[in-house]
Structure formats: structure tokens, C-alpha cells
Amino acid sequence: MSAFLFVTPTWDGDQWANEMKKALPRHDIRKWPAIGETADVRYAAAWLPPPNVLRELPNLKVIFSLGAGVDAILSDPTLPDNIPIVRVNSPDLTMRMSEHIVMHVLMHHRQQARILANQRNKTWDSFPQHAASALRVGVMGLGVLGEDAAKKLAMLGFQVAGWSRSRKSIYGVQSFAGAEELDAFLTRTDILVCLLPATAETDGLINRAVIKKLAHNGPLGAPVLINAGRGRQQVEADILAALESGELLAVSLDVFGKEPLPNDSPFWSHPRVYLTPHSAADSEPSVICTYVAQAITQFEKTGQLDNLVDRTRGY
Amino acid sequence: MSAFLFVTPTWDGDQWANEMKKALPRHDIRKWPAIGETADVRYAAAWLPPPNVLRELPNLKVIFSLGAGVDAILSDPTLPDNIPIVRVNSPDLTMRMSEHIVMHVLMHHRQQARILANQRNKTWDSFPQHAASALRVGVMGLGVLGEDAAKKLAMLGFQVAGWSRSRKSIYGVQSFAGAEELDAFLTRTDILVCLLPATAETDGLINRAVIKKLAHNGPLGAPVLINAGRGRQQVEADILAALESGELLAVSLDVFGKEPLPNDSPFWSHPRVYLTPHSAADSEPSVICTYVAQAITQFEKTGQLDNLVDRTRGY
Numbered sequence: 001m002s003a004f005l006f007v008t009p010t011w012d013g014d015q016w017a018n019e020m021k022k023a024l025p026r027h028d029i030r031k032w033p034a035i036g037e038t039a040d041v042r043y044a045a046a047w048l049p050p051p052n053v054l055r056e057l058p059n060l061k062v063i064f065s066l067g068a069g070v071d072a073i074l075s076d077p078t079l080p081d082n083i084p085i086v087r088v089n090s091p092d093l094t095m096r097m098s099e100h101i102v103m104h105v106l107m108h109h110r111q112q113a114r115i116l117a118n119q120r121n122k123t124w125d126s127f128p129q130h131a132a133s134a135l136r137v138g139v140m141g142l143g144v145l146g147e148d149a150a151k152k153l154a155m156l157g158f159q160v161a162g163w164s165r166s167r168k169s170i171y172g173v174q175s176f177a178g179a180e181e182l183d184a185f186l187t188r189t190d191i192l193v194c195l196l197p198a199t200a201e202t203d204g205l206i207n208r209a210v211i212k213k214l215a216h217n218g219p220l221g222a223p224v225l226i227n228a229g230r231g232r233q234q235v236e237a238d239i240l241a242a243l244e245s246g247e248l249l250a251v252s253l254d255v256f257g258k259e260p261l262p263n264d265s266p267f268w269s270h271p272r273v274y275l276t277p278h279s280a281a282d283s284e285p286s287v288i289c290t291y292v293a294q295a296i297t298q299f300e301k302t303g304q305l306d307n308l309v310d311r312t313r314g315y
Numbered sequence: 316m317s318a319f320l321f322v323t324p325t326w327d328g329d330q331w332a333n334e335m336k337k338a339l340p341r342h343d344i345r346k347w348p349a350i351g352e353t354a355d356v357r358y359a360a361a362w363l364p365p366p367n368v369l370r371e372l373p374n375l376k377v378i379f380s381l382g383a384g385v386d387a388i389l390s391d392p393t394l395p396d397n398i399p400i401v402r403v404n405s406p407d408l409t410m411r412m413s414e415h416i417v418m419h420v421l422m423h424h425r426q427q428a429r430i431l432a433n434q435r436n437k438t439w440d441s442f443p444q445h446a447a448s449a450l451r452v453g454v455m456g457l458g459v460l461g462e463d464a465a466k467k468l469a470m471l472g473f474q475v476a477g478w479s480r481s482r483k484s485i486y487g488v489q490s491f492a493g494a495e496e497l498d499a500f501l502t503r504t505d506i507l508v509c510l511l512p513a514t515a516e517t518d519g520l521i522n523r524a525v526i527k528k529l530a531h532n533g534p535l536g537a538p539v540l541i542n543a544g545r546g547r548q549q550v551e552a553d554i555l556a557a558l559e560s561g562e563l564l565a566v567s568l569d570v571f572g573k574e575p576l577p578n579d580s581p582f583w584s585h586p587r588v589y590l591t592p593h594s595a596a597d598s599e600p601s602v603i604c605t606y607v608a609q610a611i612t613q614f615e616k617t618g619q620l621d622n623l624v625d626r627t628r629g630y
Contacts, residue, residue, distance in 0.1 A: 095471070095472045099421055099424070099471060102417065102421065107427075109414070110414060110415070112418070124574075131407055132411075133407075156410070157410045269435075269437075274434075277440060279441040279444070
């Protein structure tokens with residue numbers, strides 16, 4: 001009997017297991033810690049797996065990451081070396097992330113907080129606004145998610161650039177590449193969007209020094225930060241200090257160093273913070289499970305796997 | 316001396332006059348009521364012109380409407396019959412309107428009001444959300460503005476249909492045409508976007524009967540209305556009643572029967588109303604004046620005028 005194992009201790013996995021049963025009717029769907037016979041397990045979906053669980057599955061063929069980020073799998077120090085890791089790259093997840101990014105860029109651009117305050121105060125104030133073409137959006141990370149968001153922002157009229165490890169060719173999007181072009185990317189950016197993978201290089205990248213390099217002469221008066229990558233990438237004390245000093249006009253944060261965000265975090269009630277609970281791109285379990293089932297069917301027929309994670313890059 | 320006359324009694328026209336002086340340096344720029352020698356006036360920009368002002372300009376060649384809607388010109392009962400009316404159709408105005416429509420569709424779709432309330436209450440609640448592909452947006456009016464908004468919404472993944480007088484062919488957008496297809500259009504629509512011109516046929520179109528025909532079994536539970544056309548098109552008491560009864564989930568209104576919206580309007584403080592002060596697509600005067608100057612240059616060279624208003628259609 002071939003089994004599919006969820007190793008997702010921090011999740012309430014019942015809905016996932018039910019959807020996977022529908023998507024993979026010929027496999028036995030199991031949930032850690034109820035592994036059963038370890039030799040049965042051919043496939044696993046993992047999120048913060050406890051040490052030695054994946055390592056002790058002698059017939060494991062593929063590990064699936066159920067989101068775009070694989071940091072919660074790579075953090076297992078006992079992760080077996082020779083098992084391919086597949087990232088779920090469903091169009092559904094990409095489309096949802098772009099919805100989130102486009103909406104937050106537009107809310108900052110159109111000054112939705114000011115409009116809402118005017119409404120509360122019954123103030124009919126049609127204040128002057130800039131066209132999207134006056135704003136320079138910079139997307140850090142041009143993987144599948146970053147590329148899609150960048151294209152959609154360009155199509156809405158924003159001046160869009162992207163920053164990534166290697167140079168990219170995306171219609172309508174200026175490409176900056178590598179550490180040596182980071183400063184040039186930051187200094188031309190009014191709205192910084194972070195969609196980077198979580199790696200050692202990106203840990204703590206969004207800090208006070210980086211914020212100071214953003215464009216401070218743009219149409220909004222001060223730059224805006226939108227992070228939908230990973231909380232590890234932002235130095236939260238630096239972001240709060242930059243909001244206080246006026247080095248940041250406003251921020252949209254979907255991810256935090258500690259999630260759920262603790263009750264005493266100043267982000268909750270800061271008037272220039274849009275806070276979302278790591279919900280920028282929550283795919284429905286049914287969509288993700290269908291994706292995984294199709295990948296398994298293809299793998300069993302052809303031996304081919306798409307969207308493999310490169311462990312040395314970390315994404 | 317050729318003169319350009321602003322007949323815009325309800326506007327503070329100084330900024331407009333200054334921009335027009337830069338754009339048309341060889342014309343004398345005048346502002347009603349300081350018309351001067353009427354025989355000089357070859358071009359006029361009008362908004363709610365007083366009766367007989369345009370009629371008494373013997374050498375008037377073109378009337379310009381400085382926005383997409385021409386109802387405030389056609390409402391002049393003494394409007395001279397034989398003078399062409401040109402609508403400003405600048406890409407800037409179109410892009411801004413699409414920003415507004417896309418942002419409001421996304422805010423309803425992603426339940427931004429619920430997310431903000433959760434933030435205020437320090438509630439980390441990643442509630443399930445539908446993909447854009449689950450929502451059916453219906454755009455009433457497929458002129459330059461409606462077509463651009465519809466295309467951008469389709470590109471974000473929404474199921475988009477449009478309704479217009481004549482059938483349109485727009486990639487990714489289902490076309491409904493004429494009074495006989497209005498009901499079919501409404502019953503498939505979860506989010507209704509109104510970008511119609513103000514004509515006798517569209518006056519009062521958004522009423523209780525029309526609202527009742529919208530999709531009431533969609534993913535949001537009840538339909539949403541976004542009006543950025545004209546206030547005349549909406550029956551405001553019907554919208555309020557539909558919000559109360561649950562026939563409408565929420566609305567975004569940029570236009571009102573009376574503007575500025577009176578202080579005692581219940582729309583200001585309704586929790587399910589996003590209110591904007593007729594600011595969905597305010598172009599900068601410099602952009603509009605450049606557009607008008609280019610149209611005049613082309614007209615003087617070739618006799619050709621683009622974006623002519625059809626008075627019998629009313630737009």
C-alpha cells in the first residue's frame with residue numbers, strides 16, 4: 001500500500017487530509033504522528049517537521065511544500081539529502097498573491113486611509129492625486145509570484161522594477177540583479193514590495209539602512225513597504241522606528257517574525273500599518289491537493305517532477 | 316486674436332486657466348463671465364454653462380468636455396446645434412478610473428473591511444477567501460473607461476461580463492447588449508460596476524428592482540455595487556433599503572444625486588459603504604489641457620476632431 005503522509009504538527013490538518021483523500025483515492029492518507037508502517041510512505045507534505053521523522057521513511061520518494069516558501073521544510077536539520085522537494089506552484093496561489101499586492105499598492109497610492117478618515121469626518125475632499133505613472137514600485141524577488149505581481153502593476157501604469165539574484169527579462173519591468181545593484185534599485189523605489197524567499201541572504205534584509213536608501217523625494221513624500229515574503233526578512237524594530245521618524249510613510253505587513261503576531265505588538269494599532277494575518281495567498285486545500293495529486297500522477301508515469309527546490313539556493 | 320473660453324461657473328478655474336495658457340500659448344485664455352469680444356472665441360470648455368452663453372459666441376468652432384461625461388454640457392437647453400462637442404479621452408483619465416475600479420473590486424472581494432476590523436480588535440484570523448475566479452464582475456457601460464476596467468479585472472482573474480447598448484468584442488469579457496439582455500447580465504453578476512454615461516435611459520437605472528435581479532447566491536453571500544458613473548443613475552433610497560435588507564452586501568459610491576454629498580446623508584457613516592468624493596478619475600489639469608491643445612492643433616491643421624460626442628445618443 002502506498003501512503004501519503006502529512007507531517008504538519010502546527011496545522012489542524014483534518015481538512016487537508018480529507019481533500020487529499022479525494023485527490024489521491026488510491027493512496028492511504030496518514031497524519032503524523034500516526035505514521036503506521038513507515039515503509040508504506042512514498043510521499044510526504046511537510047511544514048515544520050519534527051527532527052528524524054522524514055529521515056526515517058525508507059521509501060520516501062518526494063517531499064511536497066504546500067506553499068511557495070520552503071523555509072519550514074529546509075529548517076529540519078535531519079532532512080534527508082537525497083529526496084526531491086517540490087514546491088506547489090499553482091496558478092491559484094500566484095493569482096491570489098497578485099490580488100493582495102495590487103490591492104495594497106493601490107490603497108497606498110490612492111491614499112485610501114485618508115479617504116476613509118474623510119468619510120468618517122464627513123469631509124468631501126477631492127484632494128489632488130498622482131497618476132500611477134508617477135510612482136515607482138520595486139518588487140524584490142522575481143520568482144513566479146514576483147513576476148506575476150510586477151507585470152500586473154506595470155499594466156496598471158506604475159513604473160515597475162524588480163530585484164533578483166539573476167537578471168530577468170520581463171516585459172515592462174526594469175531588472176536589477178545581485179547585491180551590487182541593490183542600492184540603485186532601492187534609490188529609485190517609492191513603494192517596496194517584498195516577495196523574496198526566506199534564505200540566509202534575505203534574513204533581516206529589510207532593515208533601517210535599506211529603508212533609508214529608498215526614494216524619499218517621491219510623490220507620496222516618503223516610501224512605503226509591503227512585505228508578503230517572510231517575517232524573518234524584516235527587522236521589526238527598524239520598521240517601527242522608520243514609521244516614527246517619517247522615513248516610511250506606511251507599511252502593509254502580511255508576515256511577522258512571530259506568528260500569530262503577539263497581542264502586545266505595536267503593529268496592531270499603528271495608524272499607518274495595514275496588517276494581514278499571513279493570508280495574502282491562502283489557496284484552498286482542494287486546489288493544492290489537486291496540484292499535488294497531478295504531480296504524483298505525472299511522477300509515477302514519467303519520473304518527472306516540476307518546480308523542484310534547489311537546496312543550495314534555499315528556494 | 317483667437318480665444319479659448321472656460322464656461323465653468325461652478326469651478327475654481329484659475330489652475331485650469333493657467334495650465335491652458337501654457338498648453339495654448341498663442342490663444343487668449345478667458346474665463347466666463349469675462350468673455351471680452353465674443354467674436355474672438357473659437358474654442359470653449361464648458362461645465363454646467365449658463366443658458367445663452369455658448370449660443371452667443373458667433374465664431375465658436377469646438378466645445379470641449381473636460382471629463383468623460385458630457386451630461387453637464389448637454390443639459391444646457393440653449394446649446395447651439397451645429398457645434399461639435401469633443402470629449403477628453405486621455406489615457407490618464409482611463410488609467411485612473413481603472414485604478415479606482417480595480418481597487419474597490421479587490422477591497423470587496425478580499426473583505427478589506429473585515430480585515431481592518433480584525434486588526435482593530437487585534438484578531439489574527441486568516442479566514443477562508445475565494446479566488447478571484449469564483450467572482451462574477453459585471454461592468455455596465457463599455458466605453459473607453461468600461462472596456463479598460465473590464466480587461467484589467469479579467470486579467471486579475473475575475474469572471475467579467477459587460478453590458479452595453481451594442482454588442483462588444485473584448486478579449487476575456489462576455490458581452491451582453493441592449494435592454495433585452497439586461498436581466499441575463501444582472502442575474503450572473505456578483506459585483507456590479509457602473510461606468511455608464513448619463514442619459515435619459517440610464518437615469519435611475521440602479522434601483523431596487525435591478526438590485527434584486529443581481530446574483531444572490533454568489534461567494535460573497537450578497538451582491539456588491541460600485542458606481543463611478545453618475546449620481547443620477549442611482550436611486551439612493553433604494554440602495555440604502557437594499558443595504559438594510561441584505562439585498563446588497565456593500566457599495567462603493569463615487570457619485571451622488573447631490574454633490575457635495577449633504578452632511579445628513581446616511582451614506583457617510585454606513586458601515587458597508589465606501590464613499591469617495593467624485594474623485595475616481597480626477598486627471599491633472601495639465602494633462603487635460605495638453606490633450607485639448609493637441610486636439611486644437613490637429614483641428615487647425617486638418618479639420619479633424621476625434622472623440623466627438625453623438626448628441627442623439629447623449630454620449
